[in-house]
Amino acid sequence: MLDLKFVRANPEIVAEGLKKRGAQVSLAEFLALDEKWRRQLAEVEQLKNRRNTVSEEIALMKTAGKDASAQIADMREVSQKIKEMDESLKELEAEIEQALLTLPNLPHASVPVGQDSVDNPVMRIWREPPKFGFDPRPHWEVAEALDILDFERGSKVTGARFTFYKGLGARLERALINFMLDLHTGQHGYTEIIPPFMVNRESMIGTGQLPKFEEDMFKVEKTDYYLIPTAEVPVTNMFRQEVLEAETLPIYLTAYSACFRAEAGAAGRDTRGLIRQHQFNKVELVKFATPETSYDELEKLTADAEKVLQLLELPYRVVVLCTGDLGFSAAKTYDLEVWLPSFNAYKEISSCSNFEDFQARRAGIRYRPAPKAKPQYVHTLNGSGVAIGRTVSAILENFQQEDGSVRIPEVLRSYMGGVEYIRA
RNA sequence: GGAGAAGUAGCGAAGUGGUCGUAACGCGCCGCACUCGAAAUGCGGUUGUCCGCAAGGGCACGUGGGUUCGAAUCCCACCUUCUCCGCCA
Numbered sequence: 001m002l003d004l005k006f007v008r009a010n011p012e013i014v015a016e017g018l019k020k021r022g023a024q025v026s027l028a029e030f031l032a033l034d035e036k037w038r039r040q041l042a043e044v045e046q047l048k049n050r051r052n053t054v055s056e057e058i059a060l061m062k063t064a065g066k067d068a069s070a071q072i073a074d075m076r077e078v079s080q081k082i083k084e085m086d087e088s089l090k091e092l093e094a095e096i097e098q099a100l101l102t103l104p105n106l107p108h109a110s111v112p113v114g115q116d117s118v119d120n121p122v123m124r125i126w127r128e129p130p131k132f133g134f135d136p137r138p139h140w141e142v143a144e145a146l147d148i149l150d151f152e153r154g155s156k157v158t159g160a161r162f163t164f165y166k167g168l169g170a171r172l173e174r175a176l177i178n179f180m181l182d183l184h185t186g187q188h189g190y191t192e193i194i195p196p197f198m199v200n201r202e203s204m205i206g207t208g209q210l211p212k213f214e215e216d217m218f219k220v221e222k223t224d225y226y227l228i229p230t231a232e233v234p235v236t237n238m239f240r241q242e243v244l245e246a247e248t249l250p251i252y253l254t255a256y257s258a259c260f261r262a263e264a265g266a267a268g269r270d271t272r273g274l275i276r277q278h279q280f281n282k283v284e285l286v287k288f289a290t291p292e293t294s295y296d297e298l299e300k301l302t303a304d305a306e307k308v309l310q311l312l313e314l315p316y317r318v319v320v321l322c323t324g325d326l327g328f329s330a331a332k333t334y335d336l337e338v339w340l341p342s343f344n345a346y347k348e349i350s351s352c353s354n355f356e357d358f359q360a361r362r363a364g365i366r367y368r369p370a371p372k373a374k375p376q377y378v379h380t381l382n383g384s385g386v387a388i389g390r391t392v393s394a395i396l397e398n399f400q401q402e403d404g405s406v407r408i409p410e411v412l413r414s415y416m417g418g419v420e421y422i423r424a
Numbered sequence: 425g426g427a428g429a430a431g432u433a434g435c436g437a438a439g440u441g442g443u444c445g446u447a448a449c450g451c452g453c454c455g456c457a458c459u460c461g462a463a464a465u466g467c468g469g470u471u472g473u474c475c476g477c478a479a480g481g482g483c484a485c486g487u488g489g490g491u492u493c494g495a496a497u498c499c500c501a502c503c504u505u506c507u508c509c510g511c512c513a
Contacts, residue, residue: 038475038476041474041475041482042475042476042481042482044482045474045475045481045482045483046481046482048481048482048483049480049481049482051493051494052481052482052494054493054494055442055493055494056442056443056444056494058442058493058494059442059443059494060442060443062442063442063443068493069493071493072493072494073493074493075493075494076492076493077493078493079492079493079494243472374472375472
């Protein structure tokens with residue numbers, strides 16, 4: 001959420017930022033609404049002041065044994081007026097709140113202006129894509145030949161975009177989760193979290209999934225709960241409506257969770273394989289930082305995610321999302337894209353963002369810069385560290401052998417019970 | 425799921441219709457004094473937020489409603505925690 005005061009004072013800066021994203025927003029209407037609200041607020045507060053003063057007088061008169069019926073009758077009218085005005089004020093507030101909640105974050109100055117993913121500049125490339133002496137197969141074919149993924153039964157038991165992992169396939173998924181958590185906790189200084197996989201509506205608003213993207217979520221019937229689309233939601237909301245002590249920052253948390261996405265609008269895209277599932281596993285990185293350090297922290301967080309791919313020997317590149325491709329809540333985002341031979345392209349496997357105070361303002365996450373100082377909003381960051389299902393895909397495709405077996409990267413073997421190759 | 429109890433500042437806790445919710449009292453924390461220094465002791469300070477150029481106001485006692493001239497206090501609904509029972513991995 002943008003700062004109302006900032007929007008009020010700098011409408012042209014806000015309008016420009018939103019335009020760079022390609023968002024069509026009329027600020028004039030919004031500002032008029034705000035103006036109206038402030039006018040009414042001043043008016044009703046004056047009435048409340050009068051009510052408070054006179055009520056005190058009534059109390060004094062009563063204890064003195066005097067008749068206060070004239071004042072009481074007077075206040076009855078004032079109170080009625082206040083009630084009416086409070087109601088209309090509440091409606092105005094709700095309108096402003098709604099407008100504010102549906103405005104996306106402003107891009108950081110360093111974010112390149114562009115329309116869509118085609119305009120995302122490539123920052124760096126790690127390892128060239130592999131060359132095969134044979135026709136490499138897509139991961140779903142590799143996996144079915146090895147009997148480690150069962151897409152058909154997933155569809156039967158649940159529906160499209162659900163999958164059974166089996167044998168060494170399941171083992172590989174579990175190995176990756178453990179490897180990544182061990183790396184981030186052991187080498188990168190993160191504290192491990194296992195969060196709830198369902199959250200309430202407040203939390204979804206806190207990180208920016210709601211109110212705009214309801215269709216992308218799975219909602220649990222008869223409750224206020226949503227299945228989490230990423231551990232970012234519960235982990236960031238851990239400190240919702242709290243004031244953190246400055247010396248505790250930065251906070252580094254890493255969490256494994258299953259993630260659930262309705263994938264509305266994705267019909268027909270990536271229908272085969274593990275790339276686009278309704279349920280997938282992910283190890284997430286979340287940081288809470290001061291505004292002064294948050295962009296350094298973003299670089300470090302991205303490096304932490306990259307380390308996973310490097311140790312797994314997977315070729316990848318890093319792009320910076322241009323203004324038009326930036327997510328709703330993010331001020332700046334780096335995407336890590338892993339090479340997938342079956343796509344003959346790089347595919348997103350991690351998205352690392354600095355949200356600045358956008359989420360913190362929604363969720364009320366603050367810190368006290370100094371012992372006596374006013375609380376300030378923290379900056380929140382997160383990134384996949386990394387998506388597990390897509391990593392499995394990348395391993396199956398990049399490390400497949402001509403005989404159909406798949407080489408397990410060195411670093412994973414101890415997690416795989418010493419297995420070096422998955423064979424049929 | 426059933427029965428009971430409770431939610432007030434960083435923590436404990438008082439207040440049960442008006443005369444001070446920047447909230448008694450205690451702990452903690454900050455400053456000062458005393459001291460070579462510390463401890464102990466004494467004195468002072470210690471919520472957040474909104475509107476306003478300011479002066480100055482408004483709001484908040486789990487949350488949301490209601491009653492009243494006036495609600496932490498009375499009424500209703502909900503949330504959370506605790507105790508007991510039931511069920512359960």
